[in-house]
């Protein structure tokens with residue numbers, strides 16, 4: 095029998111979740127959004143029969159539901175996940191896991207109590223490049239990764255002014271929390287070591303400058319709040335001796351949008367990268383997956399060829415959730431990892447606010 099899933103939130107990401115769930119053979123039985131027009135539109139395009147205003151209404155109307163997918167502004171991730179887990183449903187939640195590590199810990203505890211799967215949409219782990227790189231990590235080609243550089247940098251990529259993205263109370267922060275994917279991917283390749291210390295700085299010069307607005311037509315909200323950073327830079331050390339540096343930005347004087355993890359392993363270095371032609375516009379993007387080795391006294395660069403995935407793993411990641419709860423695949427991420435990642439985000443904001451290194 096097909097897994098029965100409901101989607102909560104009919105925004106931009108819903109199409110990827112819906113495609114992934116359906117390709118994995120799940121039955122999307124309901125969609126909820128406080129905006130009924132948005133809900134009807136997405137439901138229609140994916141043939142989803144029932145539309146509701148809230149998760150509570152879905153849970154009341156569909157008692158045999160197996161799972162819930164949460165695709166709403168970050169502030170509502172933890173409360174909706176807790177509500178779904180308390181009702182005994184598996185949860186697939188968009189990134190960031192929550193507003194902070196405290197909330198992520200509560201979600202992890204709730205999943206353990208309910209004995210249900212809790213996963214997050216770290217879709218970059220589901221990119222073909224990441225699957226390929228994991229093969230070289232598993233077969234020992236790379237060895238232990240000592241150091242890693244994680245980047246998601248934009249030049250003019252502010253997702254609108256005054257909406258939920260730029261309101262810290264709703265989003266938890268700016269690019270540091272929004273573009274946390276590459277820190278996650280770098281740590282994933284490193285074996286998710288326990289973070290020990292962090293030193294970080296945030297910058298906000300351009301966060302109210304309309305010329306730095308991104309190209310996604312996200313409407314500005316007149317009299318809305320814009321109180322988040324425009325860029326963040328930091329350095330994390332791990333109990334294992336490994337280290338990771340990061341650069342994330344919505345608005346910063348960079349040449350072009352770059353999404354990348356570069357690492358230096360004991361036996362090989364490597365890179366997983368997307369270079370966007372223009373901030374946020376996929377059609378001109380260039381993806382790379384490379385290994386750097388020393389062979390016969392020479393430096394050798396290996397280009398790993400994988401099928402293109404313009405969706406950056408978003409569909410495959412949703413498929414992995416369904417296959418995980420059906421027991422045919424292992425989960426691409428765990429609640430423990432989400433808590434570690436949120437500790438790094440919390441520590442980065444604390445370090446930036448105090449100007450001091452923070453023990454995690």
Ligand SMILES: NC(=O)c1ccc[n+]([C@@H]2O[C@H](COP(=O)([O-])OP(=O)(O)OC[C@H]3O[C@@H](n4cnc5c(N)ncnc54)[C@H](O)[C@@H]3O)[C@@H](O)[C@H]2O)c1
Pocket residue numbers: 102103104105106107108126127128129132147148149165166167168170188189190215217272408
């Ligand atoms: N993985 C990725 O690549 C990726 C990309 C973009 C956004 N996201 C994440 O997806 C989430 C949603 O982002 P978006 O861009 O789709 O936002 P959006 O603003 O486009 O859509 C959010 C939708 O949620 C609805 N909503 C808000 N609160 C609700 C509630 N309590 N119950 C039901 N519906 C509610 C809104 O009406 C809206 O339609 C965010 O957490 C964001 O970080 C992930």
